[in-house]
Amino acid sequence: MNNIILIGFMGVGKGSVAREIVKNSSYIAIDTDDLIESIENKKIKKIFEDDGETHFRNLEKNIALWLEKSVSDTLISTGGGFYKQKNLKSIGTVVLLDSPFDDILNRIKAHPNAEKKLKKRPLLGDLKKAKELYDERRPEYLALADIVVNVTNKSAINCSKEILKKVENNV
Ligand code: S3P
Numbered sequence: 201m202n203n204i205i206l207i208g209f210m211g212v213g214k215g216s217v218a219r220e221i222v223k224n225s226s227y228i229a230i231d232t233d234d235l236i237e238s239i240e241n242k243k244i245k246k247i248f249e250d251d252g253e254t255h256f257r258n259l260e261k262n263i264a265l266w267l268e269k270s271v272s273d274t275l276i277s278t279g280g281g282f283y284k285q286k287n288l289k290s291i292g293t294v295v296l297l298d299s300p301f302d303d304i305l306n307r308i309k310a311h312p313n314a315e316k317k318l319k320k321r322p323l324l325g326d327l328k329k330a331k332e333l334y335d336e337r338r339p340e341y342l343a344l345a346d347i348v349v350n351v352t353n354k355s356a357i358n359c360s361k362e363i364l365k366k367v368e369n370n371v
Pocket of ligand 1: 208209210211214233244278279280281282320321322323
């Protein structure tokens with residue numbers, strides 16, 4: 201199916217990297233959170249508030265099944281918890297954007313829309329809990345990834361070039 205599937209923790213820059221990949225290749229990009237928001241006609245934060253995380257994870261599961269069945273030659277960026285979907289590896293080449301927790305936080309804080317970026321992510325509200333989630337997930341991200349790209353102190357454009365090169369060479 202030749203999809204590239206970008207995984208990684210909240211705020212690591214999956215969206216920015218996806219946009220650069222689109223500029224530098226013939227890939228069309230889709231984002232699992234955007235799909236969920238448009239299907240539900242609600243922001244992720246509101247889905248968590250109104251319907252709960254379990255409902256959100258079920259929506260992710262439906263998206264994962266659809267991606268496997270129906271999508272090819274596409275760059276798919278995902279929410280930070282999407283990697284838990286059992287069929288992830290059947291969707292495409294899994295690329296992890298990897299960075300230490302503190303660097304992710306600094307990256308978000310340095311953004312002109314930092315407050316908005318923190319607010320829209322229900323699981324980033326409590327930074328102690330977010331760090332625990334990061335520590336729990338990081339080994340799982342690494343275990344799943346076909347390709348790991350360390351994004352710390354790298355521009356989105358350089359990350360995008362590295363990803364395209366690695367996918368092409370299958371490393
Ligand atoms: C989540 C990450 C979010 C979004 C939701 C849950 C997670 O996406 O899917 O808030 O479980 O890590 P981003 O990784 O784009 O912030």
